[in-house]
Amino acid sequence: MTGADDAGESDARRDELFWKIALKNSLVTREQVRECREIQRRIEDLGVSAKPIGDIMLEKGFVDREVHDRILAKIAALGASHRIEGYKLQEKLGQGSMGVVWRARQISLDRIVAVKILAPFLQKNERFVSRFLKEAKVLARLNHPHIVQCIDVGRSHGLYYFAMEYVDGPTVGSIVKRGGRMADERATRIILQVAMALDHAFEHSIIHRDIKPDNIMIASGGVVKLCDLGLVKDLDTGGDTTDTGTTLGTPNYISPEQARGDEFIDQRSDIYSLGATYYHMVTGVTPFQYENPAATLVAHLNEVPKTPRERVPELSAETSRIISKMLRKNPDDRYQRPSQVVADLEKHLARLTGEGDPLLLIRPRRRRRR
Numbered sequence: 001m002t003g004a005d006d007a008g009e010s011d012a013r014r015d016e017l018f019w020k021i022a023l024k025n026s027l028v029t030r031e032q033v034r035e036c037r038e039i040q041r042r043i044e045d046l047g048v049s050a051k052p053i054g055d056i057m058l059e060k061g062f063v064d065r066e067v068h069d070r071i072l073a074k075i076a077a078l079g080a081s082h083r084i085e086g087y088k089l090q091e092k093l094g095q096g097s098m099g100v101v102w103r104a105r106q107i108s109l110d111r112i113v114a115v116k117i118l119a120p121f122l123q124k125n126e127r128f129v130s131r132f133l134k135e136a137k138v139l140a141r142l143n144h145p146h147i148v149q150c151i152d153v154g155r156s157h158g159l160y161y162f163a164m165e166y167v168d169g170p171t172v173g174s175i176v177k178r179g180g181r182m183a184d185e186r187a188t189r190i191i192l193q194v195a196m197a198l199d200h201a202f203e204h205s206i207i208h209r210d211i212k213p214d215n216i217m218i219a220s221g222g223v224v225k226l227c228d229l230g231l232v233k234d235l236d237t238g239g240d241t242t243d244t245g246t247t248l249g250t251p252n253y254i255s256p257e258q259a260r261g262d263e264f265i266d267q268r269s270d271i272y273s274l275g276a277t278y279y280h281m282v283t284g285v286t287p288f289q290y291e292n293p294a295a296t297l298v299a300h301l302n303e304v305p306k307t308p309r310e311r312v313p314e315l316s317a318e319t320s321r322i323i324s325k326m327l328r329k330n331p332d333d334r335y336q337r338p339s340q341v342v343a344d345l346e347k348h349l350a351r352l353t354g355e356g357d358p359l360l361l362i363r364p365r366r367r368r369r370r
Contacts (some may be wrong), residue, residue: 136162146197173213183282193224199338211273275326
């Protein structure tokens with residue numbers, strides 16, 4: 001079975017559980033379930049993955065946010081007690097397609113950590129177990145102030161989990177959603193720190209493949225942390241948990257080569273996605289505004305977005321230039337390495353702030369890639 005087949009199987013199972021729970025509890029009608037499943041079928045006919053049926057029900061107003069989240073929590077809890085040896089789970093922080101992240105207390109060291117638990121219905125799916133454990137192993141390899149650190153990985157009471165550094169702060173996505181576009185200097189300071197994280201990952205032959213505002217967290221003191229490495233790829237070994245031809249990433253920030261499902265994806269794809277993220281932060285909108293994910297993918301392949309300065313005239317010309325270079329369609333026309341992005345952003349931020357070293361961050365010793 002391929003990765004795409006596994007993903008489809010797990011999504012279908014989750015959707016089936018969602019509508020059955022909603023129907024059993026008289027939260028929706030059979031007609032509403034049929035309507036939502038028909039919408040999914042039409043989206044799939046366009047060649048892209050359909051939204052989860054719960055999201056469609058939410059958008060149609062068939063269920064509200066509280067009901068939607070309660071059903072997802074019930075699905076995540078099916079067949080498991082969520083007990084992890086050595087940790088006391090305290091509060092659910094978030095939930096994705098692969099599992100749940102909890103705030104927890106590590107009993108042995110009496111400290112707060114984040115614990116990610118693979119969804120119970122995926123615990124016997126070899127493909128997803130492999131992807132889950134790969135994320136933990138990659139985090140353990142990377143030791144950088146701007147990448148969330150892995151603390152522990154294992155299996156407890158039948159559940160695969162890994163514990164990581166707890167970041168007590170918002171995501172860039174939530175900041176932009178709540179407050180609109182960011183000031184030039186603030187956005188540049190954040191993107192510089194993410195570029196440093198990507199440079200460190202590249203030096204260890206790792207690419208992220210899902211850079212977006214929701215995967216960038218702001219810790220206390222304004223320190224940026226890159227998280228969610230569930231789609232990482234090892235450039236040295238070719239290690240991957242997905243298959244050629246599978247479109248991975250988030251449509252609003254995806255690189256053209258990822259949108260095509262190209263077999264060879266390298267660090268320049270992350271640079272494009274970081275550029276799309278930077279664009280969103282300083283303009284308040286994504287490079288392309290299509291409601292249909294398929295149309296967004298096509299736009300990344302064929303359309304040139306308005307420059308950031310065309311959208312926000314008061315934005316600095318250098319910010320607009322850097323973003324535009326990161327968003328070139330041809331990878332050969334972009335920055336070739338994250339270190340080049342770091343160099344330009346450091347000079348730019350120094351001009352914006354008038355400081356010699358605006359970050360005053362300790363840079364880890366670099367390891368040269370052969």
